[in-house]
Amino acid sequence: MAGGTLPGTDADDDAGSDRVVFHVDMDCFYASCERLRRPEMAGEPLVVGMGYEAGETIGAVATASYEARAFGVESAMPISEALELLPRRANADPDDPDAPDPDEAGRYLPVDLDYYKEVAGDVKAVLRDCADVLREVSVDEAYLDVTDRTAWDAAGDSADLPPSAAAGPAETRTLAEGYARHVKQRIEREAGVPASVGVAPNMSTAKVASDADKPDGLVVVPPGEVEPFLASLPTAEIHGVGPVTERTLAEMGIETAGDLAAADPDRLGEELGDRGRELYRRARGEDDREVTPTGLPKSLSRESSLSATADEDRKRETVRALAADVARRARERGCLYRTIGIKAVEPPYEVNTRARSLPGPVDDPDLVESVALDLLDEFAGDRVRKLGVRVSKLDFAESDQATLGGFDAGDGPGDGSDGAADRPRRSDGRTTATDGNGGKLTDWVDGEPTAEGDAPGADAERRTGDGQASLGDWE
Incomplete structure (x- = not known):
């Protein structure tokens, strides 16, 4: 990599200092x-x-x-x-x-x-493309491990290190900072909403960093700066400290993260149990948790923004490219799929989805392209500003693929077709998209995020941070 080790940073300054973790938090x-x-x-x-x-x-x-x-x-x-x-x-x-x-x-x-899920799907599509490991925490929050995509190396010749343009303790611009800025810009460009990003060697510090400069902020905490960055913050800013714990710590004379880092861990354990010892470690910048996915995805999708266009050749070329990419990603993950769908966004922001169910799970890139193009025909002559292709009802288990004999556009419901003739129609004559079981296809957003690793009963401790109340699971 260009540059080199950051000045004043030793390899052993922080456990796991090679790791680069982003916490992405959508602003309001x-x-x-x-x-x-x-x-x-x-x-x-x-x-x-x-x-x-x-x-x-x-x-x-x-x-x-x-x-x-x-x-x-x-x-x-x-x-x-x-x-x-x-x-x-x-x-x-x-x-x-x-x-x-x-x-x-x-x-x-x-x-x-429903509308927020559509926008969240656009955000998540960017995040999945930018990170090999993604943990979705909620509709508007995620952790990314981007260690294999970037590094803490200085972005430039060590003889002439550029200053950091991010808020926070970073003095020298790093490759990690540049990549975080790239992620922010892609979210803004492709999803149309702002995000704040915290960059650090571990999850808990990245979370604190993303809250430190809102809205539309970027805070970079490089290895060697974690504990000093946290020290002056009130205990409420430490990830995992809610109102009840904050009061308990205050009664112990602990007001800041620095106080918490200097406290007796045994006493913290007596007052707060294992949670107290964990908060002690986080205040010291010690967090060896790995960013782990919340579960296997329910679908894989890829989208592309366009200048609003009705050009059929451009629309079909875009869908072909998206179909090839989605099929490739499914094959790389070793999964089969039972449903193929497209998404078409008409100006200014009218989101439409269409899908076709298959008789059984398949791995067939040519079929993904063929079905996606067939579904695109419903939008012939329409101007679109974004197109997407999705495969869903994923099957990660080893199993034989279903035979696709009878999967023809002219076949009726129950024999492998999408049953378009039996679907309800919109006022403009188009069919309403379904999930293959008669229900409307509204779940373009993959997966159902869950709250991150809180102990039972910890809901009373949970803070919204960005001032957004939780609405529970998406579905």
């Missing part, structure tokens, strides 16, 4: 999604509510934009309380002296989880 994700399809709301205070209907006062805040937080609105706050702090923009009337000031009012929108 639901609000960012709403602004993606409503650009006119950029810069306005925006509240997205769960259990909330437009114009009502019931429900709770799922997420509040940074502009809304400036008025004191927080996640999980009742909508009625949020409205007292930030009146609804629709009620602002410059001609009514009793109406709220338009400059001190905000927008309120209900949660649209």
Whole structure:
């Protein structure tokens, strides 16, 4: 690699210092999604509510934009309380002296989880392409182990080291910083939403780093700088410290991560059990956990953004390339697939999916291309701004492939066709996409993220960090 070891950094400074871990945290994700399809709301205070209907006062805040937080609105706050702090923009009337000031009012929108899953799928497609090991924690958060993609080497000749352009303790620009910036830019370009990224030699420090410079931030904590970076932070910033633990530590005279790192681990164990000893290690920058996937994927997909176009040759060329790539990835992972689908996004952001189910699991790149192109024909003449190809209902077990005799476009339901003739149709005459079992195909997002490794009963300790309330599993 170009450059060399960072000045002042020894190989043994931090356990596992070769590792490069990213923590990617989407900023106010639901609000960012709403602004993606409503650009006119950029810069306005925006509240997205769960259990909330437009114009009502019931429900709770799922997420509040940074502009809304400036008025004191927080996640999980009742909508009625949020409205007292930030009146609804629709009620602002410059001609009514009793109406709220338009400059001190905000927008309120209900949660649209299906739409957020679509955007999350775009983000996850980027992350999967940028990392060999990905752990999805929630709809808007993931860890990436990119050790095999980049390094802590200085980005430049050691005689003339460029300064770091990231926030945080890094003084010299590293290859890891450059790669993190590449990931951020791809998310912004291909998914249209901002992300904050923390870069560190381990998971817990990367998590703290991503929270340290929001929104749209980048914090790099190289080996040798982990413990100094953490030392001055309040204990609440350490990954795994919730309100209850924070109070317990304060009663022990422990206010900062530096205090926690200097505390007696045996006493911490007496007060907090194994959790206390683990927090002691994290405060010292010691975290040898590996980034592990949350489970086998439910599907594999690849997407490509385009300048809005109705050019059929370009659309078909794009789908061919995407189909080849998806089939290659499935073969590399040793998995078969039972469903082939496409995704077509029409301007400004109308997401459409189509899928066809097979009689059994297969590994057939030519079939992926053929079916994807057939499905694309439904969008003949339409302008699209993004196309995608997906294989799903994956089978990672060793098994014989089903015979595809009878898989012809003219066959009817039950004999291997997609049953288009029996599907409900949209008002424009197109068929509604199904998953092959009569249900609508709405799960373009692969996998169901789960909370990361918390002990039973730890929900009371969980913080949202970015001010976004959890809506549970996607499905």
